[in-house]
Amino acid sequence: MIGASVLDREPDAHTTTSPIIEVEGLTRRFRSKRSETVALHDVSLSVNQGEFVTIAGPSGCGKSTMLKIIAGLVPASEGSVSIMGEPVRGPQKQIGFAFQRSALLEWRGVRKNILLQAEMRGMDRKHAAARADELIELTGLTGFERALPHELSGGMQQRVALCRALLHEPRILLMDEPFGALDALTREQMNVEMNRIWRETGTTILLVTHSVAEAVYLGNRIVVMSPRPGQIVETLEPGLPAEREYGPTMQDPRFAAASERIRILLGASQSHD
Amino acid sequence: MAAPQQTAPGRAGSPQAQDGASTTAIEALERRGNQSKARKSALALLSASWRPALVLAGLFGVWWLVTALGLVPAYLIPSPAAVWDVFVAEWPQLLQHTMVTLQETVVGFVLAAILGVVTAVIMVYSPTAEKSIYPLILFAQVIPKIAIAPILVVWFGFGMAPKIILAVLIAFFPVVVSAVAGLRSVDPELLELSSTMGASRWKTFRKIRFPTSLPHLMSGLKVAVTLAVTGAVVGEFVGADQGLGFVLLLASGNLNAPLLFAVLILMSIIGIVLFLLVELLERIVIPWHASRRNNLVLAGG
Structure with a gap:
């Protein structure tokens, strides 16, 4: 296990x-x-703790809004959200957040971009630096620690954003179409890495996507949402094993059945993915 | 130890096999290592400056030719030699007046930069302040500054104060506009991210918002510094007993064309030197931005 000592949750969690x-x-x-x-x-x-829930839906179904409400960035009109039993009122600090655009600081190198999280939180410097190095290795960014964002490919920029979101070892990681802007191949690679990071860190992940394949491959539970007004139409649990190799998973009948079901739910017009 | 084995292809292969953009990253790293920085920037300076130098030499040639052939009377356009003679004969006085104008310009510019940035920050953080200040700033901008100059002389006399104030007034607007644009150009998602990091407003400003605004701000400062020279000179026109504007008026009154030209050249030199200094500042403060442009005089990297 890579960096198991730091990445593992405490047992009671x-x-x-x-x-x-x-x-x-x-x-x-x-x-x-x-x-x-x-x-x-x-x-x-x-x-639940340790789950990987993906939210699939067409553009404009309010899935990003939902994520922002959970993070406390946008207030709810009605209803309530609570994280670890505490009602959400205002920006949540115990979470990690990753956006579709990597939102990196263009004047900082990879490592310093990751360490922004630590500076903003006032984390212990030594601990944060060690943790950043671990994450850099975990996401295959070794050798690019000092490269500026514009020198990196889109996939690598997203890895940096991911490392930044994970630096403070959040229990919950919220991801808003993090791979939406990547080309298909890079996206598959990132999905494979995401699955591995989830297994190795035990972080609870909530990921919003409009890609059916991504939703089914990554999620142990898939929430399908309808277009405006955004509502949950169905929740699927295909029962795929936690560890998923990309090719074989694609061939798995459970994967095919879940994908087909989601396509039907979203309507044929959305089945381009 | 099964995990590293199984994940090795993903980790080792990904940076290289990513796509075209990752090769540029590698190239950039190599480039950084290979060439010495000084040599590179010297070469860049040379390649950026030989064309304008050639044009300038051409213009001098035409000037010399026009006067040497006597196409225009010498009291309208003096020969380069006559202007040179003025420089040689009058340099202590000219230098003294240049220092006065330079001082007014620099003080005015620095004050305008500070006031402009502070005003922009207030406007960006407080919508109420923006609504109340912005119309005033616009009003101050549309009044012809030359028209204010006599009032300033009445209020502050013939010293440096009215010139500095005029320089501030004229250089303030581009600073405010560019600083506001810069501060607003920050990615809203970055601000949201910052609030999930529990960062204070000050920390967010210091680490995210202000650095983001710098490219915009620096271009505003470049415009402002050239305008500040104009402000100082206009102030001297209206009422002064020293400074290049004052000398220019004297020379004009005496139909002293060589002195007129000498003063004009000195004024341009002030403007160019200050502009280059701001450009240098830009390269020091925001190297990540300057290195991505190569269309300006010094930005050859």
Whole structure:
């Protein structure tokens, strides 16, 4: 195991019975001058410790909004969210967040970009530096510690953003279409790495995507959402093993069945993935 | 120890097999190592400056030719030699007046930069302040500065103060506009990220917002520094007993064309030197940005 000592959760975390994220009756409306849009309507979801939940849905189904509400970045119109039993009111500090765009600081090298997390939190420098080196190795960024973001490919930039999100060992990682801007091949590679990072760190992950393949490959539970107003249509648990090799998983009948089901739920027009 | 074995292809293969962009990263690293920095920048300077130097030499040639052939009377356009003679004969006085104008310009520019950035920060962080200040700034900008100059002389006399104030007034606007644009150019997701990191507003400003604004701000400062020269000179036109603007008026009154030209050249030199200094500052402060452009005089990297 790579860096098992630091990456492993403390044993009692796994035995927690209550859900780590609890979303209840969540509704979010956006008002413009003339009209009112309902982005999310009565969404309830609970995520258990160590789960990898993917949220699949077409563009504009409010899935990103939901993630931001969970992170406390956007207030809910109705309903409630609680993380580890605490109601969410304002930005959550115990989570890690990764966006579709890597949102790196262009004047900082890879390592310093990762360490931004530590500086902002006032973490212990030595500990943070050691942890950053571990993550750099874990994500295959070794040798690029001092490279500036514009010298990196899109996939590598996302790895840096991922390392930054994981630096403070968050229990929960929220990811908003983190691989949406990558080419298909890089995306597959990143998916394989994501699966490995999840298994090795035991982090609870909530990932939003509009790719059916990504949703089924990564999630041990897949939440399918409908277009505006965003509602949960169905939750699938294909029962694939935690460790997934890409090729064989694609051939797995459980994978095919889940993908097919999601495509039907999202409507034929969305089945381009 | 099964995990590293099984994940090795993904880790080792990914940076190289990624796509085209990763090769540029490797190239960039190699480039950094190979050439010495000084040699590189000297070469860049040379390759950037030989064309304008050639054009300048050409212009001098035309000037010399026009005067040597007597195409234009000498009281309208003096010969380069006559201008040179003025420099030689009058250099202590000219230097003294140049220092006065330079001082007014630099003090005015620095004050404008500080005031501009502070105003921009206040405007970006407080919508109320923006709504109340912005119309005033716009108003101050549309008033012709030359029209304010006589009032300033009435208020502050013939000393340096009215010139500095005029330089500030004229250089302030580009600083504010560029600083506001820069501070607003920050990725909103980065600000959201920063709030999930529990960072204070000050930390977010210091580590994210302000550095993000620097490329915009630096281009505003470049515009501002050249305008500051204009401000100082206009101030001297209206009422002064020293400075290049004052000498220019004297020379004009005496129809002393060689002195006029000498003063004009000195004014341009002030402007160019200050501009290059700001450009140098830009390269020191934001190397990550300057290294990606290569269209300006010194930015050959």
